[in-house]
Structures are given as structure tokens and as C-alpha cells.
Amino acid sequence: MIEIRIHGRGGQGVVTAAELLASAAFHDGKVAQAFPSFGSERTGAPVTAFCRIGTSQIRSREPVAHPNVLLIQDSTLLYQEHVFRGLSEQGIVLMNSIRKVEELGLRDWMVQHPEVEVYSFPASDFAEKHLGRSIANVAMVAGFASITGALTKSSVEYAIKEKFSGQMSESNIQVANDAFDYLSSHKVGV
Amino acid sequence: MKQQIEGSQAVAQAVALCRPEVMACYPISPQTHIVETLSRKVKAGDIGHCQFLNVESEFGALSVLIGASAMGARTYTATTSQGLLFMAEAVYSAAGLGLPIVMTIANRAVGAPINIWNDHSDSMAMRDAGWLQLFAEDNQEAVDLHIQAFRLAEELSCPVMVCMDGYILTHAFEVVDLPVQEQVDAYLPLFEPVQVLDPQDPVSIGAMVGPEAFAEVRYLAHHKHVQALEAIPRISQEFQDIFRRPSGGLLKQYHTDEAETIVLALGSVIGTIKDAVDDLRAEGWLVGAIQLCSYRPFPSQVLRHIVHYAKRIVVIEKDLAVGKGGIVSAEVKIALQGLPTVVDTVIAGLGGRPISKASVIDAVKAACLEGLEEPHFLDLNWEAIKRELIRQVEQRRSGPTPENLLREIGLSSEKTA
Numbered sequence: 065m066i067e068i069r070i071h072g073r074g075g076q077g078v079v080t081a082a083e084l085l086a087s088a089a090f091h092d093g094k095v096a097q098a099f100p101s102f103g104s105e106r107t108g109a110p111v112t113a114f115c116r117i118g119t120s121q122i123r124s125r126e127p128v129a130h131p132n133v134l135l136i137q138d139s140t141l142l143y144q145e146h147v148f149r150g151l152s153e154q155g156i157v158l159m160n161s162i163r164k165v166e167e168l169g170l171r172d173w174m175v176q177h178p179e180v181e182v183y184s185f186p187a188s189d190f191a192e193k194h195l196g197r198s199i200a201n202v203a204m205v206a207g208f209a210s211i212t213g214a215l216t217k218s219s220v221e222y223a224i225k226e227k228f229s230g231q232m233s234e235s236n237i238q239v240a241n242d243a244f245d246y247l248s249s250h251k252v253g254v
Numbered sequence: 255m256k257q258q259i260e261g262s263q264a265v266a267q268a269v270a271l272c273r274p275e276v277m278a279c280y281p282i283s284p285q286t287h288i289v290e291t292l293s294r295k296v297k298a299g300d301i302g303h304c305q306f307l308n309v310e311s312e313f314g315a316l317s318v319l320i321g322a323s324a325m326g327a328r329t330y331t332a333t334t335s336q337g338l339l340f341m342a343e344a345v346y347s348a349a350g351l352g353l354p355i356v357m358t359i360a361n362r363a364v365g366a367p368i369n370i371w372n373d374h375s376d377s378m379a380m381r382d383a384g385w386l387q388l389f390a391e392d393n394q395e396a397v398d399l400h401i402q403a404f405r406l407a408e409e410l411s412c413p414v415m416v417c418m419d420g421y422i423l424t425h426a427f428e429v430v431d432l433p434v435q436e437q438v439d440a441y442l443p444l445f446e447p448v449q450v451l452d453p454q455d456p457v458s459i460g461a462m463v464g465p466e467a468f469a470e471v472r473y474l475a476h477h478k479h480v481q482a483l484e485a486i487p488r489i490s491q492e493f494q495d496i497f498r499r500p501s502g503g504l505l506k507q508y509h510t511d512e513a514e515t516i517v518l519a520l521g522s523v524i525g526t527i528k529d530a531v532d533d534l535r536a537e538g539w540l541v542g543a544i545q546l547c548s549y550r551p552f553p554s555q556v557l558r559h560i561v562h563y564a565k566r567i568v569v570i571e572k573d574l575a576v577g578k579g580g581i582v583s584a585e586v587k588i589a590l591q592g593l594p595t596v597v598d599t600v601i602a603g604l605g606g607r608p609i610s611k612a613s614v615i616d617a618v619k620a621a622c623l624e625g626l627e628e629p630h631f632l633d634l635n636w637e638a639i640k641r642e643l644i645r646q647v648e649q650r651r652s653g654p655t656p657e658n659l660l661r662e663i664g665l666s667s668e669k670t671a
Contacts, residue, residue, distance in 0.1 A: 073363045078520060083260075090258035098427040122526035125422050126610045129271075 065111045065118035066214055068195050070204070071147045072137035075107040077201035082113035085204045087223035088215045089117040117214060125236065131155060133212065135204045137187070140147065144169070154179045158207050160187035160200045162246045183211055185250070190242040194235040206240035210247040217244060256431045261423045262287030263395040264430040265358060270301050270439040272356075274330040275445075278307040278315040282337040283370050285360040289332055306447065312337040316344035316355070323353040324459050326450040328404065331489040332358035334420055338376045339364060342383075349475065350656045351460060352449070354407035354414070357385075361521065361572075362420040363605040367535035367656040371606020372420040373572040374520065377549075378581050384475050386414040386482055386551040387472035388502065389520040393423055393430050395547075397500035398493060401433065404442055405489050411448045412478045417549075421606070422634025432446040433497055441496050479551035486548050504553035506545045507560060509535060513542030515622055516561055516584060519570045520546050523602075523609050527570065530614040541618060546582070554589035566596045568621050570614065570632075572603040579629035596625070602632035638662040 065193070069160060072078035079100040086096035086179060094117050100114040113229060114128040130150045137252075141147055142181040161168060165184045187203035202224060209215035224236045257264075266288050277296065279289035287654060296306035308316045312333050319329040332339065338359060348355050364375040377387055390396035396418040403414040418424060449459055463471055483504065490502040508528050510516055517527050524545040534541040542561070546553075561567055567590070569583035578584070578600030589595045598621050603609045613633050620626060641662055646652045 083258075086427050087258045095429065096258065096427075097421070100425055108394050122428070123528050124611065125419075125426075125522050129610065201344050 065116055065122070067131045068115040068117070068135060068208070069128045070102070070113045070115070070135040070137060071141050071145060072113075072201070073107075073141070074109045074113055076111070076137055077199050078111045078113045078137060081137065081205050082115045083200035084202065084220070084223045084227060085115040085117070085208065085215070087218040087226055088205070088209065089115075091219040091222045092216055094119060095122055101127060110141060116235070120239050133208065134198070135205050136160065137200050137207060139163075139168070142170075148173065148177075148254070149175075150243045151180065153177060156211065157182045157202065158211060159184040159204040160204060162186045162189065181209070181214060183247070185246055187243060190239045190246070193239040193242070197230075202236045202239045203243040206243035207247055210244045255434070256429055258330065258427060259393075259430050259432070260287065260427050260540075261396060261418065262425065262481045263291055263411055263669060264393050264397050264432060265400060265418070265424075266291035267432055268296065268400045269293050269330055269356075269358075271433060271435055272401060272496065273302055273328065274356075275302075275327040275439075276305050276319065277330045278309050278318035278322075279331050280312045280315045280333065280337060282311055282312070282334055284362060284372075284386055284424045284546075285332045285334045285358065287424065288358060288360070292330075311345055312341040316341040316348060316357075318352065319355050320344060320348050320353055323348070323355050323447075323665050324351070324449070326445065326447045326452075327612055328445045329353075330357070332354070332461055333565040335362035335364055335370075335376045342380065345380050345383045345385065345520065347460075348413045350431075350471075352411045352478070353465065354404075354411050354445075354447075356403045357413065357415050359387075359399070359415050359417045360424045361417050369605040370420075372422050372456075373604045373606070374417070375604075376571050377415055378573045379418045380415070381550060383583070384412070384479075385550065386410075386412060386479070386486075386548070388414065388416050388486075388548055389546065390416065390418045390423065390508070391467075391522060391524050391545055391547075393418075393426060393428055394499075395501050395505040396423055398428055398440070398497065398499070399547075401438055401441060402489050402493055402502050405492075406482065406485060406508045407447050408447075409485060409489070410478050410482055412475075412482070412576070417521065420583055422522050422569040422665070431499070438513075441493065473671055482548075482551045483553060483556075485619060495580075502547055504548045504556050506547060510544060510560060511544035512540060513564055514540040515566045515568060515612070515618060516542045516544055516564045517568045517570060517618060518544045518546060518582070520582065521572070523572070525593070526609055526611050530611045530618065531609070534615060534618060539618070549582070551662075552585050552589070554585075557586065557589050558593070560568055561590065561595060562593055564595055566598065566621060568598045568600060568626075570602050570609070570617075571609075572601075574601050574629075583629070599629035600625045600626070600632050601629050606634065635663070 082098035086098035089096035096117045098115040134157045163183045184186045187200035188198035190203045294384040323329045326544045359377045407414040458668045571582045583599035
């Protein structure tokens with residue numbers, strides 16, 4: 065089972081990101097569960113959402129304490145929250161940032177956790193380009209699919225179409241395409 | 255059809271399929287998504303000629319439904335926490351009058367201190383009001399129990415609460431097999447009231463009853479719950495016949511065969527408990543679990559029959575009878591009176607504190623090896639409590655406890671950061 069934790073801020077669509085992951089997984093014939101860390105739904109406040117993807121019934125109701133994958137949608141949280149807590153030593157971190165991994169100020173942490181794979185890509189830029197707003201949730205979902213191969217591209221597209229309609233759906237599919245293309249053609253991980 | 259869907263959306267779809275005729279709702283987190291969806295469906299004309307009333311309060315909501323139900327309408331509402339307490343007087347009235355209203359409780363803690371997260375304090379506060387109370391394990395069961403609830407309520411002429419864990423279920427996005435209209439229509443007949451306000455055949459409903467007959471009326475309300483002990487398994491079986499999946503019933507067992515220790519709980523935490531049982535079994539512990547689906551009526555005899563050979567029952571409950579301890583565990587103890595079975599109380603998950611598999615496993619092992627103090631509080635921050643108790647002894651004006659605790663927790667996390 066893959067356990068994913070998403071860190072972002074209120075208003076960035078973090079909960080929607082978790083739901084998109086679950087929808088896409090469902091479309092891929094997998095079993096998934098998504099849920100938010102409930103409560104402070106204030107714009108700008110740190111928000112966490114969770115997703116589990118497996119092949120058999122998921123019964124646990126506890127928040128994801130030991131994620132395999134961290135999606136950090138707002139990199140300013142790196143210096144505020146304990147975003148890495150509980151991460152698997154063989155885990156994956158996907159960061160929304162215009163900086164390269166080496167420029168994130170994580171050198172010491174990465175030396176201590178040598179097997180963790182860290183990726184960085186400008187998810188907000190793709191959103192800004194196609195949506196006119198830097199809501200990076202769809203790019204993060206596509207980024208997760210691209211890096212891990214745990215979701216097919218067509219299922220991500222299906223999830224987007226199910227969640228959004230009209231122009232929003234079209235634009236978000238373009239965001240997802242850009243994210244896929246970028247991550248498959250750039251050296252973004254360390 | 256199977257869908258990846260939010261629990262609240264799924265429940266709203268299920269309620270719509272039951273063709274309610276009057277809904278009166280007042281939004282309150284975490285119930286809001288359910289009633290928002292239903293109001294939109296009514297406005298779009300998706301629920302026949304159903305009327306949706308925006309009311310000024312929860313008290314108003316249930317009062318409207320009492321009138322509508324007495325007129326013979328199929329009625330539905332949803333609430334939680336302070337909203338349920340605000341409608342308390344009408345909650346007792348609806349049951350006392352025998353009106354088959356169905357109400358979702360998106361279970362949430364009761365303040366003060368104000369807290370919007372999940373526990374079972376709200377519906378527990380209404381446990382003696384005369385409503386049936388059914389608790390859902392997951393969103394599939396939440397959907398299924400709503401359909402069963404209308405059958406049950408209308409057959410017995412008794413209101414039913416369907417309790418689902420706030421946020422944990424209402425906001426969880428998971429796979430649910432949503433029934434189709436033909437299935438629900440085949441299962442749920444038209445509402446045929448046992449009493450109705452009809453100008454052609456006038457009656458009064460709600461007579462004042464003095465000492466000469468009050469006890470008899472109350473006994474008959476109790477008798478209805480005794481009848482429900484028979485009706486709930488039958489209605490659950492009939493549900494399975496049509497919908498092809500087991501759902502509801504009085505209680506459900508998980509590896510209880512030859513279990514020396516049985517963990518009992520209500521609601522969604524049973525999922526985590528089942529995972530804990532699997533781990534404990536793999537280590538050789540003879541542990542099983544019971545999900546109590548029907549809390550009212552309380553299935554004492556069925557429970558006694560199943561667990562009579564067990565050495566120990568560990569009741570994990572998301573509520574607290576202040577000054578006493580466990581609510582559910584006290585009822586389990588009465589059900590097992592005269593048996594040597596030890597009943598432990600574990601108070602857990604209050605105000606939305608996550609209940610982890612690791613903590614469940616630790617508590618079960620401790621119960622088996624050295625026994626638990628009564629009641630046992632899971633994952634309590636004893637350091638913060640001790641410091642507050644010392645503060646209260648040392649100074650008369652020690653200040654507001656919740657604020658002091660928040661400061662304690664903030665300080666301690668700064669220290670560990």
C-alpha cells in the first residue's frame with residue numbers, strides 16, 4: 065500500500081488533490097481512500113490531506129503517520145511545519161518549487177536520510193500558465209503519477225474530468241500534461 | 255454502481271433514493287455537505303415533490319418534522335453536536351410521539367471547550383430519548399443503514415438516528431456501491447403511518463398523560479425497542495437479499511471464535527481495530543473484535559451469548575461519562591452480569607484525537623498482561639495534566655483550564671522542536 069501525505073495551505077486545493085489521487089487510483093482498478101486533516105479550513109493556514117492506495121480493502125482510519133510519499137505543495141511550509149515527520153527512509157518527496165533540489169536548503173537533512181528521493185518542479189508555474197492562478201494541486205497529482213508510476217496518465221485525466229467541468233477541466237488537463245512532460249524530460253531529483 | 259465518492263455525498267444520494275417528502279435542516283459541521291447536497295437535489299427537482307425547509311435552528315428543524323411526520327410524510331434531517339443538544343426537547347418528543355423520523359448524526363464532540371471534531375458525546379447524550387441508534391463502520395454501511403433506517407422507523411413507528419463519524423466518514427473519499435432506485439423501491443414500501451392527522455378522520459396526537467397511564471406509555475416505548483431487537487436482523491437480512499451485501503444488524507463479529515480477548519467498539523474505529531486484531535493474531539494473541547452496530551436497542555442477550563466464553567472484553571469508546579467513566583462498557587458489564595468475563599474501559603478518540611493501531615495494540619496487550627486501570631484513557635498527555643493540577647493547587651486564580659492546556663501543549667512542542 066502507498067501512503068501519501070500532502071502539505072499545503074488553505075485555498076490551494078490540497079484536499080482536492082487527495083481526492084483526485086483516489087479517483088485516479090479507483091479508475092486504475094485500485095482501492096483508495098482520501099481524507100483531509102480536519103479543522104482549520106482558513107485560507108493560508110497549513111492544511112494536510114492523506115491518501116492511501118492499495119489493492120485490497122483499506123480499513124484503517126488513522127491519519128497517515130508514516131508516508132511513503134510526501135507531496136509538498138507549498139514550499140514555505142518547509143521552514144514552519146515538521147513536514148518530514150514519519151517519512152519512510154525509502155520515501156519520496158515531491159516539492160513544488162522553482163528551485164532545484166540542491167537549492168532547497170535540505171542538504172543536512174538529505175545526508176541524514178540518504179535513501180529518500182527528493183524531486184522539485186515548478187508546479188505553480190504550470191497552473192499560473194493555464195489557469196491564471198497558482199493553484200498547483202493538479203500539477204502535484206500529475207507529478208506524483210509521473211514519478212511513481214502508481215497512476216496512469218489516462219486515469220489522472222479521468223479524475224480531472226470527473227472533478228472539473230468545461231474550461232476548468234480543459235485547463236487542468238493541460239496543467240497535468242505539462243507536469244508529466246516536465247518530470248519525464250528533466251533531471252529533477254536527487 | 256461503485257463510485258469513489260465523499261461519504262456525505264453518498265449519504266445524500268442514499269437519502270434521496272428513499273424518496274423523503276419533507277426535509278428540514280440546519281447546517282452544522284461536519285454534517286453540512288449532506289444537507290447542502292440534499293437541498294440542491296430538491297431544488298433541481300430530483301426528489302419528487304419533496305419539500306426542503308430552511309429553518310432558523312435545529313430545534314426548528316425537528317419541530318417541523320414532528321408536524322410533517324404526524325401528517326403522514328416521510329421525513330429526514332441531519333445534525334450533530336451542539337445542534338443535537340439544541341433540538342433535545344424535540345428529540346424526546348419525536349420518540350415519545352412515536353414518529354418515524356430518520357436523522358443522520360455526523361458524530362462530533364460536545365463543547366465546552368468548543369471542538370468540531372469527532373467523538374460520540376453527542377448521540378450518547380440522547381441515548382435514552384427513545385430513538386433507535388445505528389452506528390456505521392464505513393461509508394458503505396452509512397449508505398446502507400439510511401435505507402434500512404426508513405424501513406425500520408416506519409415499520410415500528412419509532413425514530414432512528416444513523417450515526418456516522420464526523421469527518422472520519424463524512425469527509426472521507428472512498429469506494430461506495432450506490433444502490434439504484436429500483437432496488438430501493440423494491441426494499442422500501444410507501445410510508446403507511448400508524449397515526450396521522452387527517453381532517454377526514456380527526457385525532458389528536460400529543461395528549462397530556464398523567465400518572466394513571468404515563469408508565470404504560472413509556473413501557474410501550476421500551477417494548478418497541480425490544481421488538482427492534484428482532485426487526486433489525488430481519489431487515490438487515492432482507493437488505494442483503496436485495497442489495498447482495500451484508501450490512502447492519504445488531505452487531506458484527508471479527509475473529510471472535512476462540513478469542514480470549516474481544517475488543518468492542520462503535521463506528522468507524524472498528525476498521526483500525528480489525529487491522530490491530532490481524533497483527534495481534536499474527537503474534538499469537540487470541541484476540542477478536544465486535545462492532546456494535548445497534549447501540550439502541552442494546553443487544554444484551556446476543557452479546558452475552560457470543561462473548562460468554564471470552565476472558566476479557568476491552569471496550570474502546572469515544573465518549574466519557576464524567577464522574578463515572580465508560581458509557582458503553584457499563585452497559586456491556588450489565589449484559590454480562592454473573593459471568594467471570596472482565597470488562598475494561600478504554601476512553602479514546604475524544605475531540606478527534608486519532609486512534610492509532612499501535613495504541614490499540616498496546617492497550618490490548620496491557621489489558622491482557624497486567625490489566626487496565628478503570629477507566630483507561632488512551633494516549634493521554636499526563637505531563638500536561640500534572641502541571642495543570644499543580645498550578646490549580648498553587649494558585650487560586652489559576653485561570654481557564656482549556657487555555658492553560660493549550661499553552662502547555664504549545665510550550666512542550668516548542669521544546670521538542
